[in-house]
Amino acid sequence: MIRRKLLTTGFYLTILAALPLQAAFADDAFPEKPIHITVVWPAGGGHDLVARLLGNELSTIMGTPVVIDNVTGAGGSTGMRHIVNAAPDGYTIGVMGLHAVSQAYMNTNAPELDGLDPLAYISDEPGALQIRAGLGIDTLEEYIAAMQSDPMDLMNGNDPQGGNSFVFAEVIPAALGVEMMKLPYPGHAPTVTALLTGEVQTATLPVPPIIEHANAGTLHVLGVASEDRHPQLPDVPTFREQGYDIVVNDFVMMVGPKGIPDAVSAKLETSLLEAINSDGFRAAAERSAMVLRPLGRAEAATELAAQEELVYPLLETAGLVATELLRN
Amino acid sequence: MLLSAFTDVLMEFATDPRMLGLVALGTLLGLVLGAIPGISSTMALAILMPVTFAMQPGVAILFLMSVFMSSVYGGSISAILMKLPGTPASIFTQIDGYPMAQSGRAGHALTYALVASTVGGLIGLAMLVLLAPVLAGFATNFRSPEFAAVALFGIVMLSFASNGSTLVASVVGFIGVALGMVGFDALSDAQRMTMNTPMLQSGLNLIPVIIGLFGLAEILNNLIGFGRTTHSRPQIGKIMLPLRELTSRWKVMLRGSIIGTFIGAVPAAGSAVAVSIAYGQERRLSKDPDAFGKGHPDGVVAPEAANSASVGGSLIPLIALGVPGDTITAVLMGALMVHGLTPGPLLFTSSPTFVAWIYVSVLLALISTLVLGLGMIRAAVMVTRIPPQLMYVFIAVFCVIGAFAIRNDINDVYVMLTFGVIGFVFTRLGLPVTPLAFGLILGPILEENLRRSLMISRGSWSIFLERPISAILIAICVILITLPLFQWLRARLRPADIVRQSNKPL
Structure with missing residues (x-):
C-alpha cells in the first residue's frame, strides 16, 4: 500500500519535472518568440509603467508578444544581474536608471556597468x-x-x-x-x-x-535642475535661470546583456525608438510627466558614461563606494 | 452632488449588460489569479492592466476594480484549501481556515470568508463614501512616530495571537523581527546580516517565508505520518451555512471591518498589518481563545473582514490626497494615470464623476464577487477530494511556483525551502510559527519609523509621548502588558475562589 502510494507520487513528480523541458531553437529571423523586458522594481512603479506601455507598442511593432518580468530585490541589483546574466540573444532586455549606476559602485554583488549594452535612451528625469x-x-x-x-x-x-x-x-x-x-x-x-x-x-x-x-x-x-523648463511645469524656472548652475537628472533607458549580435541589437534599437515615438506612448508619457528624449544605442552609451562620471564622485565623497570598487 | 453622481453612474453601469459582463469577467479573472499562490492582487492588476489600454477610462476602472476586489477574496481560497496564502493579506485566514477545511468544513470556511469579505468591503466602501475627508484628515496625522506606535501595538497584540506561552510567542516574534532586518536597510541602504551574498541581499520576502512556514511545513508534517495513519480524505460537508451562524458573528465582522478601514487608511500600513491586528484582537476578545488556530470561524471572519475593508480604507488617502496607501493602490494609481486620471486633491471638485466611478465599481465588484464566489465554492471544495498523495505533490509544486513568482528570483525558492524546514522543526518542538510572521511584517515597519522618528527629534524619545495618537497607542500597549500582572497580584492577595473568575484571558 505504502509502495503504491509512493509510486503514484513518483509518477506525478516525473511528469511535473518533465514539463519545462521545451527545447528552444535558435533562428536568424529575430524575433521569433516572446521578448522579455526585465523591470527591477515591483509592479506599479515608474519603470514598470514605462515597460508596460512600451511593451504594448513594441509587441505590435515587432509582431511578437512582450512579457514584463518584475525581478526585484536588493535595491535593484537582483534584476540587473538577471539582465547581465541572460543569454545575449535579444530576448531578455531591461529598463534601467540611475539606481543601477549607484549600485554598481555600492554593492560588490551588483553587476558592473560594462556588462550592459545600452539599446535606447528613453527619457530624462530632471531633479x-x-x-x-x-x-x-x-x-x-x-x-x-x-x-x-x-x-x-x-x-x-x-x-x-x-x-x-x-x-x-x-x-x-x-x-x-x-x-x-x-x-x-x-x-x-x-x-x-x-x-x-x-x-x-x-x-x-x-x-x-x-x-x-x-x-x-x-x-x-x-x-x-534641467537645461530647459519642464514641459509639464512651464511656469517653474530652472535653477540656471535663477543663477545657479545645477543640471542633474535621472534617466530611463533600455539595456541588454553585453554581446547581443549587431543585427539583433540594431533591430531592437529601431523598434524601441519607433515604440517610444509612437503616439500612444508619447501621450501616456506626457500624462505621467516624463521628459522624452529618444536616443539610439551610441548616444545612450555616451549618456550612461556621463552619468557614471557624475555619480561616482558623489558616492565616493559620501563614503559609499565599496572598498573593492574604489577607483585609484 | 457626489451622491447624485453616484446614483447616475450606478444606473448607467447596472443597466448595461456589456458592463455587467465585464464586471463578471474581471471578477472571474481576479478570483482565479488571486487563488494562485504567488500571484498577489498587485500582480493580478499589473498583468491585466494592458488589457484596459484600449478601453474608455470609466470602463477600465470598472474592470480593474473587479479584478482587484475579487483577487482579495481569491487569495483566501488557496489559503483555506491548501494552506497556501495567495496574497500576504490572507496569511491569517489559513490559520483557522485550513483546520476547518481538514475537518470537513471547507465549504463553511469559504462561505465565512466570502461573506466576511463582502461585509468588510461594503463597510469599507461606506466609510470611504461617507467619511473620506474626515478619515483623510486622520490619516495625515500619521507620521513616523504614529507608525512606530501602531507597529508596537501590533507586536503587543502578537502575544495574544497564538496558543501556549506568551513568552515563547514573544521570543519567536522577535526572531521574526530580526529576520525582517536581513538585506538592505530601508533608511541607509546599508547591508545587514547578508554576509555579502546576493541571496541574503534580497532580504527575506514575506511570501516565500510564509509559504514555507505554513505550506511546505504542513506537507513535511504529513509525510512523517504518511502510510502509518489511514489518511482519510476530509469530507466536503455542507456548503451552505445556516444564516444564523453568519449573522451571529456580526460583531466580529464589524470589529474586523473597522480595524481594516482605519489601518488601511493609514498610508503605507497596508492590509497585512490590518489583518494581523484584527486577528490578534479577535483572539484576545474571544471567550474561547484556545480554539483559535484549530478551526475557529472567528479566526477566518475577522481577518477577511479586515482585509476587504482595508481596500476601502486604502482608497481614502488615494482619492482624497493622491497618496497611495499601499503597493496595491500604487498599481491602481499607475493604471488610472495611464487613462489620464490622476487621483489627487483636486479630484473631488474637478471630476466628481470619476470619484463616483470608483465607488460604483467597488460596489459592483463586491456584489459580483459574492455571487460568483458563492457559485465557485462548490467547485473549489472539490480540491479537498483529491487523494492526499496527489494533493501534496500539487501543494509542493505550488509552493515552489508561488515562492518564485513573487519576485522572479530563484533565491526565494531556497528561502521557502529553508523556512519549510524551520516551520516543520518548530511544529515538532511545539513552538508557534504565527508570531514569526507577525514579527516579519511588523518588525521592519517598527524599526524604520522608530529610527526616522528619532532622527526627527534629534534623538529624543519624548517625541512618542508628545504626539497624542502615538501617546494613546503606547498607553494601550502598556495597559495590555501590565493587566496580567495586576490580575496575578490580585490573585495572590485574594482567596482562591476569585482566582477562577479573574483567570479568564484578557
Missing part, C-alpha cells in the same frame, strides 16, 4: 526641489535665506543612499550653498506622503510623483 505650501516660502531666494538662518528648520525627504532623490539632495544644496538635513524614505511614494503630511518640509523628488500636487498648489516647485 527638482519642492517645498510644502503654507510655510511662507515660495521662491528659491526665500528658501536659501531661510536655510542660511537655520539649516535645521527645514528637513528634506529623499531616498536612502544611492536613490535618485538622494543624489539630487547631494547636488542641489551643495550648489545653492546651504546645509540640508536629509530624512530618508524607502521610495518616492512615502516621500510624497511625508511632504504632504508635513513630516518633512522640502523634498528633492523628480517631477512625475509630485506633478499633481504641484498643480493643486499643495506644494511649490522652487526649481528644476
Whole structure:
C-alpha cells in the first residue's frame, strides 16, 4: 500500500519535472518568440509603467508578444544581474536608471556597468526641489535665506543612499550653498506622503510623483535642475535661470546583456525608438510627466558614461563606494 | 452632488449588460489569479492592466476594480484549501481556515470568508463614501512616530495571537523581527546580516517565508505520518451555512471591518498589518481563545473582514490626497494615470464623476464577487477530494511556483525551502510559527519609523509621548502588558475562589 502510494507520487513528480523541458531553437529571423523586458522594481512603479506601455507598442511593432518580468530585490541589483546574466540573444532586455549606476559602485554583488549594452535612451528625469505650501516660502531666494538662518528648520525627504532623490539632495544644496538635513524614505511614494503630511518640509523628488500636487498648489516647485523648463511645469524656472548652475537628472533607458549580435541589437534599437515615438506612448508619457528624449544605442552609451562620471564622485565623497570598487 | 453622481453612474453601469459582463469577467479573472499562490492582487492588476489600454477610462476602472476586489477574496481560497496564502493579506485566514477545511468544513470556511469579505468591503466602501475627508484628515496625522506606535501595538497584540506561552510567542516574534532586518536597510541602504551574498541581499520576502512556514511545513508534517495513519480524505460537508451562524458573528465582522478601514487608511500600513491586528484582537476578545488556530470561524471572519475593508480604507488617502496607501493602490494609481486620471486633491471638485466611478465599481465588484464566489465554492471544495498523495505533490509544486513568482528570483525558492524546514522543526518542538510572521511584517515597519522618528527629534524619545495618537497607542500597549500582572497580584492577595473568575484571558 505504502509502495503504491509512493509510486503514484513518483509518477506525478516525473511528469511535473518533465514539463519545462521545451527545447528552444535558435533562428536568424529575430524575433521569433516572446521578448522579455526585465523591470527591477515591483509592479506599479515608474519603470514598470514605462515597460508596460512600451511593451504594448513594441509587441505590435515587432509582431511578437512582450512579457514584463518584475525581478526585484536588493535595491535593484537582483534584476540587473538577471539582465547581465541572460543569454545575449535579444530576448531578455531591461529598463534601467540611475539606481543601477549607484549600485554598481555600492554593492560588490551588483553587476558592473560594462556588462550592459545600452539599446535606447528613453527619457530624462530632471531633479527638482519642492517645498510644502503654507510655510511662507515660495521662491528659491526665500528658501536659501531661510536655510542660511537655520539649516535645521527645514528637513528634506529623499531616498536612502544611492536613490535618485538622494543624489539630487547631494547636488542641489551643495550648489545653492546651504546645509540640508536629509530624512530618508524607502521610495518616492512615502516621500510624497511625508511632504504632504508635513513630516518633512522640502523634498528633492523628480517631477512625475509630485506633478499633481504641484498643480493643486499643495506644494511649490522652487526649481528644476534641467537645461530647459519642464514641459509639464512651464511656469517653474530652472535653477540656471535663477543663477545657479545645477543640471542633474535621472534617466530611463533600455539595456541588454553585453554581446547581443549587431543585427539583433540594431533591430531592437529601431523598434524601441519607433515604440517610444509612437503616439500612444508619447501621450501616456506626457500624462505621467516624463521628459522624452529618444536616443539610439551610441548616444545612450555616451549618456550612461556621463552619468557614471557624475555619480561616482558623489558616492565616493559620501563614503559609499565599496572598498573593492574604489577607483585609484 | 457626489451622491447624485453616484446614483447616475450606478444606473448607467447596472443597466448595461456589456458592463455587467465585464464586471463578471474581471471578477472571474481576479478570483482565479488571486487563488494562485504567488500571484498577489498587485500582480493580478499589473498583468491585466494592458488589457484596459484600449478601453474608455470609466470602463477600465470598472474592470480593474473587479479584478482587484475579487483577487482579495481569491487569495483566501488557496489559503483555506491548501494552506497556501495567495496574497500576504490572507496569511491569517489559513490559520483557522485550513483546520476547518481538514475537518470537513471547507465549504463553511469559504462561505465565512466570502461573506466576511463582502461585509468588510461594503463597510469599507461606506466609510470611504461617507467619511473620506474626515478619515483623510486622520490619516495625515500619521507620521513616523504614529507608525512606530501602531507597529508596537501590533507586536503587543502578537502575544495574544497564538496558543501556549506568551513568552515563547514573544521570543519567536522577535526572531521574526530580526529576520525582517536581513538585506538592505530601508533608511541607509546599508547591508545587514547578508554576509555579502546576493541571496541574503534580497532580504527575506514575506511570501516565500510564509509559504514555507505554513505550506511546505504542513506537507513535511504529513509525510512523517504518511502510510502509518489511514489518511482519510476530509469530507466536503455542507456548503451552505445556516444564516444564523453568519449573522451571529456580526460583531466580529464589524470589529474586523473597522480595524481594516482605519489601518488601511493609514498610508503605507497596508492590509497585512490590518489583518494581523484584527486577528490578534479577535483572539484576545474571544471567550474561547484556545480554539483559535484549530478551526475557529472567528479566526477566518475577522481577518477577511479586515482585509476587504482595508481596500476601502486604502482608497481614502488615494482619492482624497493622491497618496497611495499601499503597493496595491500604487498599481491602481499607475493604471488610472495611464487613462489620464490622476487621483489627487483636486479630484473631488474637478471630476466628481470619476470619484463616483470608483465607488460604483467597488460596489459592483463586491456584489459580483459574492455571487460568483458563492457559485465557485462548490467547485473549489472539490480540491479537498483529491487523494492526499496527489494533493501534496500539487501543494509542493505550488509552493515552489508561488515562492518564485513573487519576485522572479530563484533565491526565494531556497528561502521557502529553508523556512519549510524551520516551520516543520518548530511544529515538532511545539513552538508557534504565527508570531514569526507577525514579527516579519511588523518588525521592519517598527524599526524604520522608530529610527526616522528619532532622527526627527534629534534623538529624543519624548517625541512618542508628545504626539497624542502615538501617546494613546503606547498607553494601550502598556495597559495590555501590565493587566496580567495586576490580575496575578490580585490573585495572590485574594482567596482562591476569585482566582477562577479573574483567570479568564484578557
